[in-house]
Amino acid sequence: MKIVYTDNNATTKVADEVIQEMLPYFGEFYGNPSSMHTFGDQVGKKIKEARQRVADLINADPDEIVFTSCGTESDNSAVYSAINAYPGRKHIITSNVEHPAINNLFKLLKRTKGYEVTFVPVDKKGLLSLDVLYKSLSDNTAVVSLMWANNETGVLFPIEEIAQKTREKGILFHTDAVQAAGKVPIDVRTAGVDMLSLSGHKIHAPKGVGVLYIKKGLKFSPFLIGGHQEKGRRGGTENSVSIIGLGKAAELAKEHLPLMDTRVRGLRDYLQNALLEKISSCSVNGDLEKRLPNTLSIGFDAVEGESILLMLDREGICASSGSACTSGSLDPSHVLMAMQVPFKSAHGSIRFSLSHYNTKEEMDHVIAAVVPVIEKLRAMSPFWKDGKVI
Amino acid sequence: MWDYTDKVKDHFLRPRNVGELEGANAIGETGSLNCGDALRLYLKVNENERIVDASFMTFGCASAVASSSALTEIIKGMTLTEAAKLTNEDISDYLGGLPREKMHCSVMGQSALKKAIANYRGIQILEKPGQVVCECFDVTDLEITDAVKKNGLATTEDVTNYLKAGGGCGKCLDRIEELIESVILKDRMIK
């Protein structure tokens, strides 16, 4: 069966060019990049090139790029470094729609280290309550960490504007740009952030490699204590193969960025409009404008997400659900709940996330599959009668 | 992805006895849109109190649909007395087992059946004894201790998987923990 992959916010296909770039470093070039011999240094040079390529994607200086093992490690490292830099400050700020890599970390810091945490709310469109954020900034605030783009809805936060406010107040600002990278332009200079996280597997590099951008001059305390790798900012022999792949992926991401705003956005809008037109009682979650061009979170009233996904799976369609039934817990996702999405559509929310590999034919296949699946499930739903929610 | 048995998949993809039942003379409903799953069970009971037909409408995940479908298949032909003895394990066993996290789907089936039988007999289901612990899913302390005892549940997660209790706002998780501990303590004293 042909697979239609529309789950690119979960992970992406490793680009063929990336695989080609990595292959020699699995076998022939196995040297340690730190070694004092040419054999190892060949790998070292290639990592240097990767660092430059990643820096180019976000307009950073190569020295500001630290390779990590994943987006989660980048997020954790950034926050721990920030609170270590200001041991006297006991207040930290984030939003209530963050990825678990930040959300659970902040909850842990609250529970075990006594931090006062402000979880800034979002409105019904998923947009951040800037009022609440700005009012909560204080002399006691150690760090603000906010995502650039939301993984479930694609909603964008105004990072540049927020960074300006935190800078004025002398508060460190970290952004989780794992979902933004490669989908919208990122320029750390104009954005003015102190730290920024990226993850390889969301931009067509392999899983298990990430990046933390650390602004030049910022005091940083490492999360992994060990050797001198990454200029002492992250111990551990480099995952050279993946880093080299990530370098190539970053180069491609920069090249393909215009496609996101044109082709991918076009496909997403095509899918969105067709579903809205062909299926009654469904609605898009999140602001329609301030949103990643590849993401569509759509809620179908009176049906449940896992059932939709498993039926789509039969058609070879890969997507995600906003209902956490798939993950074992029973309530809908914390993101949709924070947005006060009504239960009737929150439980039946599906996320389609595209990449530049997707085609119009694939969107037609998805549309043709979703319509009867929703009909079938509604026909057995006790909350659906005569074409309406009851 | 869940490790569903072929039987669960089959009953999910080709559910038996879906829809309203014409001539039904008993209905049992459980769950709600808010909790994420709900089941309406229809029964047609003859003058000998035998279930001659059954159907369902379900909102929920694959195992909720499969459990409902299985339930209707199991009870067709049973007398109400026989049906009243049906447990959630019977439903789960019929399907070749459910993932632990999905056991509550079979509980939902059992509970809808109880309500339908009561509905047929014209019995108003009485206020449940005990104190409500989980307000989101209306589960009492007695139900929790009972489930803990009978099924050897050891953690709050187990309880949530069985009864849903604690799976909503989570405010009652501490109380559930206490209840589990009290059962375990008693158990030790008896031994």
Ligand SMILES: Cc1ncc(COP(=O)(O)O)c(C=O)c1O
């Ligand atoms: C917004 C966001 N942050 C962090 C992560 C974690 O990245 P990783 O899977 O590389 O740890 C993800 C992806 O899962 C994400 O979507």
